[in-house]
Amino acid sequence: MASVFIAWFLTSDASAKNHIRVILPIVVCWFIWLARNRERFQGGRWEVNGIIRDVDNFIDQLGKANRLRRSQFRGDADCEWLRLVRGHPRRRSPCAIAWNKPPCGKLKLNSDASVIQGKATGGGLLRDYQGKLIFAFYKEFGDQGVLEAECMALLVGLQLCHQRGVVPSLVEVDSKALVQLVVSGAVAKWPLCNNLRKVRCLLEGFSAAIYHVFREANVPADRLAAVGLMGSQVFDQGHQLPAIVRSAILLDSWGVPGVRWFSEDV
Template sequence: MASVFVSWYWTSSSSSKNHIRTFMPVVVCWFLWSARNKERFQGVRWGVEKVIREVDCFLEQLGRANKLRRSHFTGDADCDLLRLITAPPRRRTPCAVAWEKPPFGLIKFNSDASVNHGRATGGGLLRDYQGKLIFAYYKEFGEQDVLEAESMALLFGMQLCLQRGFRPSLVEVDSKALVQLVVSGVIAKWPLCNILRKVRGLLEGFSASISHIFREANSPANRLADIGAVGVRVYDHFHQLPAIVQASIVLDSRGVPGVRWLSEEG
């Protein structure tokens, strides 16, 4: 049962403790438990449709009580439950975020993934303490969900580091869900569990730490994941990269920030 909850929670890279994917399974289980107790101790017959109606009614009550926010549905903009939101829209304010160079003598690895029309691709790069490129890569991963694509892009890049004799001390991805899964050590669904096991092993072998970085500060990896090429590409020299990736790397090396929009209550 625990693995079912974990799998549901991590189906979205945007999941958090207040996300719809977090409390929906809890609500469903509560009403199933309640229905079971009523049948056992009160003789009240229960059915699936009745439980569904009770869950829907409870969620509508949350909506009428202004307890639902758009942030609870991040990454699920097509969810029908958004109609229940009655709270005023949030204001958005800009915030500067930038990629940080690793300390002197250390190297940092960044990766990202993209899923378009069910087709997953990933990319990443290794840079030194001056922000200069050591190598970069792009790879197709077939039909995968977002979290699996993120984890595959991370694993492939770390394996390239190992094959080439590099030991990054710092690893960054812009999927908070992936970082939490790796750090927590929880058992995820197959094949994600196997990928995570290998990632943890490589991190331990490198004596490296993994952390979350905002997408706006992970631009080169993001650009690499969106190249749209076929198969696998590994770039050993800066001039081999697409111009848009080169530009992102130069901006990072000079400390130029990206803009992240933060939401505030209206």
């Protein structure tokens, strides 16, 4: 039997210790040993087909447990067990992400939106190079999709800047899709297309750049959008804001980062 296994193994160029041609003989021997013990000590009957089924079921369970890797089938792409490979395992790594203050003398606008049970709300804030609040806002948008609400929250923030005569140099949102739509000049469905046009016009008038950031760098706007206030409100002083938003602004001004977990192939 050993010579059969060795000859079968040598028909492949693979030599990894966890290759299927190394694992399978071990599994086969194990189930042969179990069958032999059942026959000798439990009065069971030795059945070749039963051993084959046991081996097949065992490999199938390895696949369901995500314990099989594509590298284990190198040189055996026609093996039917290859279908059990679910893909590469993923490893999660933490990364510190913080809100970056704008350059000295510049202002930065952050906005975000929240849609809960069909109710869309938005919020945002304008801060200076020290992280000091210039103003903040909250607004209900009614029945809107996520992207539409994100765009409306951004538009409200830009309109408030225009009304108050302040010029943001930088604008940040955590919706990559919204940034791509604004920057690309793509045409969307109404009413999103109309709001996008207004956003682009205001950004051009301010000579402001818009960027996508991760939510960890947009925490005060994220919390303000989801805080659950009523109607529309504008805040000129930090003490007017809910405590959960004030604390996030303070942490940003201190440069305290949040932690984001990234997944990567192992």
